[in-house]
Amino acid sequence: MTEGRAVVVGGSFAGLTTALLLREQGFQVDVFERTPTYLDGRGGGIVLQPDTVRWIVERPHPFSLEEVSxxxxxxxxxxPGNTIAFEEPAAWRFSSWTTLYRILLDDFGTRDYHLGESAVGVGQDADSAEVRFLSGRRERADLVVFADGISSVGRRRLQPDVRPRYAGYVGWRGTVLEREVSVETADLIHDATVYTVVPGSHMCAYPIPAVDGGLARGDRQLNYVWYRNVAEGPALDEMVTDLRGVPAPVSVHPGQVQQRYVDEMRAEAAELLPPASAELVKRTEQPYIQVVLDIGVERMSHGRVALVGDAAFAARPHAAAGTAKAASDAWALAVALAEAPDVPTALARWEPDRLALGRDLLSRVAAMGSRSQVTDTWDPADPALHFGLYGPDR
Structure with a gap:
């Protein structure tokens, strides 16, 4: 399959990676993003696994990976007291969601990137698929890819029985400018993935580029996620009601978290965490809440329609594999389309390995989360607890 039209729903990392690879396969590609403005400035840190940066590494760019991470x-x-309880060599690179988004959007361009278009429905016949939008717009294409994330419209329309499963805890997330923390805290984090594990909880922190791309010591950001158990039901519902009074079942955005929860979180950080970890929490101006969910589909292909990334499998962040899984889905889709005579055949061939990888990832991160948040059996030396899309054996 080397020509035709493709519609990609979702203009984030998964959608742009998919769109760029489909364009290389000869498709005329349009991306439809529901937000009315570009997504610049959203999100926190990203661990750069090989699949995540494959587009940047394998295609010509006027910069090196080292210049954006x-x-x-x-x-x-x-x-306790910032003592180093365990340490081992680990060469990872970190960037920010904003940095990668800017690169991919620059590569794709804005001509075929349509803002403010919320998909509400999808249908197809033997010859094409159609996406219907809230604006009344209808778009037909040979291929439709839903890369619209954890709240995917495509998943809800095609597999309405699939429901997110709450993991039993939330992630408090935030970033702090490196120059705004103490020298001791900056020195502990500047060259490392830093974990803190306490009974029923853990935190992960690492440095990322500043919003303006700054990489120099002092100019960077320190990014973290602190996992806290919250009972499902009224306690969780109350916590994730934002300042507008609107329930936020996936995430409560920066500036929208109720202040009493921010105050409680800061007080508990000072009580429970080592000083460096607690300082990150204390100095975050606008922390936000990610509700930790498991989502897994039974199918990723439906005729001429595909689900990729979090639209298909949304995994807990412990393996830092969300963007890697999305990119891996996109690269595999491009290969399948290049080798198959038509779109439905390509999607049918592409799907089995994708489902197997998604299910394996969900299983691994659930086990990781249980060991820190439930059973208190997290062992720093266990390679099963390391980052990675494919697990310690690959």
Missing amino acids: IGSTCTRYLG
């Missing part, structure tokens, strides 16, 4: 030398666990 920060390297680490080790994984470091902090104990």
Whole structure:
């Protein structure tokens, strides 16, 4: 399949990666993003696994990977009083969601990137698929890809029985400018993935580029996620009601978290965490809440319609594999389309390996989360707890 039209729903990392690869296969590609403005400035840190950066590494760019990311030398666990409880070599690179989004959008361009278009429905016949939008717009194409994330319209329309499953905890997330923390805290985090593990909870932190792309010491950001158990039901519902009084079942955005919860979180950080970890929490101006969910579909292909990334499998963040899984889905889709005589055949061939990988990832991150949030059996030396899309054996 080397020509035709493709519609990609969702203009984030998954959607743009997919769109760029489909364009290389000869498709005329249009991306439809529901937000009315570009997504610049959203999201926090990203661990750069090989699939995540494959587009940047394998296609010509006027910069190197080192110019858009920060390297680490080790994984470091902090104990009481900022003592180093465990440390091992670990060479990862970190970037920010904003940095990668800007690169991909620059590569795709804005001519065929349509803002303010919310998909509400999808249908198809033997010859094409159609996406219907809230604006009344209808778009027909040979191929439709839903890359619209954890709240995917495509998944809800095609597999309405699939429901997110709450993991039993939330992630408090935030970023702090490196120059705004103490020298001791900055020194502990600047070259490392830093973990803190306490009973029923853990935090992961690492450096990422500043919003303006700055990589120099002092100019960067320190990014973290702190996992806290919250009972499902009224306690969770109350916590994730934002300042407008609107329930936020996926995430409560920066500036929308009720202040009493922010105050409680800061007080508990000072009580429970080592000083460096607690300082990150204390100095975050607008922390936000990610509700930790498991989502897994039974199908990723429906005739001429595909689900990729979080639209198909939304995995807990412990393996830092969300963007890697989305990119891997997109690259595999491009290969399948290049080898098959038509879109439905390509999607049918593409699907089995994608489903197997998604299910494996969901299983692994659920086990990781249980060991820190439930059973208190997290072992820093266990490779099963390391980052990675494919697990410790691959």
